[in-house]
Amino acid sequence: MTEQNLSDLLQRVADRTHVGPPPIDDMLVRTHHRRRRRTLLVTTASSIAVATIVAGAFLALDRMGQNSVNAAASCAAPVLAVTPGDTVPKEPGHPASLGPVPRGTVVQVYGSEYLLPCDDTVKVGQPLPSRPGPLASVPLTLATADGRTRPLVTAHPNKDGSFTAQAKIPPDAAVGPAVITAPAGQRIILVVKDSATSAGPSEGSPTNTALNGTWTVRALVGANGKSVLPASYAHKVEMTFKAGKMTGTTGCNDVFGTYEQRGQDLVFPRSQLGSTLVGCADEPPLVTRLLAVRHISGSSGVRYLHAANWMIVVELRHR
Amino acid sequence: MGRDDDFSDFVAARWARLVRFGVLLGCSQAEAEDLVQTVLERCLLNWPKVQRAVDSDAYVHRILLNTFSSSRRRRWIGERPTSTVPDQSSPDETERVDEADAVLRALQRLPTDQRAAVVLRYYAHLSEQQMAATLGVATGTVKSRLSRALDALAEDPSLGELRGSR
Numbered sequence: 001m002t003e004q005n006l007s008d009l010l011q012r013v014a015d016r017t018h019v020g021p022p023p024i025d026d027m028l029v030r031t032h033h034r035r036r037r038r039t040l041l042v043t044t045a046s047s048i049a050v051a052t053i054v055a056g057a058f059l060a061l062d063r064m065g066q067n068s069v070n071a072a073a074s075c076a077a078p079v080l081a082v083t084p085g086d087t088v089p090k091e092p093g094h095p096a097s098l099g100p101v102p103r104g105t106v107v108q109v110y111g112s113e114y115l116l117p118c119d120d121t122v123k124v125g126q127p128l129p130s131r132p133g134p135l136a137s138v139p140l141t142l143a144t145a146d147g148r149t150r151p152l153v154t155a156h157p158n159k160d161g162s163f164t165a166q167a168k169i170p171p172d173a174a175v176g177p178a179v180i181t182a183p184a185g186q187r188i189i190l191v192v193k194d195s196a197t198s199a200g201p202s203e204g205s206p207t208n209t210a211l212n213g214t215w216t217v218r219a220l221v222g223a224n225g226k227s228v229l230p231a232s233y234a235h236k237v238e239m240t241f242k243a244g245k246m247t248g249t250t251g252c253n254d255v256f257g258t259y260e261q262r263g264q265d266l267v268f269p270r271s272q273l274g275s276t277l278v279g280c281a282d283e284p285p286l287v288t289r290l291l292a293v294r295h296i297s298g299s300s301g302v303r304y305l306h307a308a309n310w311m312i313v314v315e316l317r318h319r
Numbered sequence: 320m321g322r323d324d325d326f327s328d329f330v331a332a333r334w335a336r337l338v339r340f341g342v343l344l345g346c347s348q349a350e351a352e353d354l355v356q357t358v359l360e361r362c363l364l365n366w367p368k369v370q371r372a373v374d375s376d377a378y379v380h381r382i383l384l385n386t387f388s389s390s391r392r393r394r395w396i397g398e399r400p401t402s403t404v405p406d407q408s409s410p411d412e413t414e415r416v417d418e419a420d421a422v423l424r425a426l427q428r429l430p431t432d433q434r435a436a437v438v439l440r441y442y443a444h445l446s447e448q449q450m451a452a453t454l455g456v457a458t459g460t461v462k463s464r465l466s467r468a469l470d471a472l473a474e475d476p477s478l479g480e481l482r483g484s485r
Contacts, residue, residue, distance in 0.1 A: 017338065024331070034364065
C-alpha cells in the first residue's frame, strides 16, 4: 500500500461521515458563560486573597501596636535600671509596722528576661549577703502612663532580720528612666537586703542552707546574668540532694554528681558531675552552671546557689 | 471583525475536517462532534493564543489529541443508555461500509500514538515538522512512528482483504 493509497483510503472513509453544520452559537454561549464563571472565580479568589492579606497586615500591626503599648506600659522591655548595690527607698505611706525595714540594698538582680504577666506581683527579696561599700541612691520607682511616679517596692520583715519586698506593676505603668520594667509576661526578681543589716553573711545573717530533698529549678542564670532556662523547660528541671549526692534532670537528660557543703560554701566537684547525653533542643545547661556554684543561701522553701561573686546561678524551690 | 466573528469563520472552515479527524482517531461521530466542540471552546477561551500560534492548525490538532487522550483515560466517556435507537434507515451501502469498517478496524489495532501519526500525516496532511510540534516529540520519533504504523497496516488482514478485492 503506497502512501498515496493510504491517503486516498483515509479520505474516502472520512468522507463517509456526514457532518452537520457546526453549532457555533451554542459554543459561543457556553464559552461566554464559562469565561464569566472564570472571571467571577478569579475575582472572588483575588478578593479573598486581598482580604486575607489586609486582615493579616492589620493583625500584625495590631500585635505590634499591642506590643508597643505593652512596652510603653506595664510590660515593657526588660530594662532594669538598678544594679547590685543600689538602694531601695522607703515607700511613702508605707505601713508603720514595717518600721525602718523598707530601706534595703539591692545586692542581686536577675531574671529580667523571665515572663511576667502584666498584673503579676514582682517578688523582691531574699536575705542575701550584700556587698560592702557606698550605696548608690537609685529609687526603684515606676513611671506610669498617667504621668505619676509610683513606688515600686514594699517590704515585709523576715524573722531573720532580712526582709522580702514585693512590687506590683500596674497594667497602665509606663516606662521611664531608672525604673524597673518587664516585657509582657516577664518576671523580675530583685534580691534586696535591709540596709540596716547590710553586712555580709560572715557578720551573722542567719540563712537556711539545708539542701536535702528534691527541688525544682525555678531559675537558671548564665554567666552573662541572663536566664538560660527556656520557658519550655520551666518546672521540668529538678535536683535531689541526699547525703552528699546529687541527682536530677534537665527535663531531657539525667544529671548526677556529688556536692560538698560547708555552711554557705557549696561546690559541685567537676570530676563527679555528669549527665546522660540525649540530644535535645534548647536544653538548659544545668551541669555547666552548677560548676560555677560556690555559695548557697536561702529561706523557707527556697534556696539560691551563687557564683563566687554571689551572683545567683540557680534558684531552687522545694517540691 | 470581533473575536466571535473570527472564531465563527475559523470553525466554519475546519469543523467537518476536525470531526472526521476525530472519527479516524476512533471516536463515533457523536463522540467526535463532542470532542471537537470541547476543543474549539477551549480555543475560544484562549483565542489570543490560537491567533498568536505560528501554525494555528497544528495548535488545534494538538489540543484535540490531548483532549482525545484525556477522554480515553476517563472511565466514563459520557454515553447514556436510551430506549429509543436513533438509527435511521438508509440505502444499502454494504460495500462502502465494509471498506470503512476495515480501515477503521485496522486503525484501531494500531497503538494510539501511531494511529495519531497516521491520521495527522495522511488525512490532516501535516508535515513531519508540524507533526513533531503537534505531538510534542522529535521529528525522528514521528518518522519511526509512521514507519512502524505503515508496516503494521501493510500486514493487517482487514486491509489485506481490501487489497485482494481491488
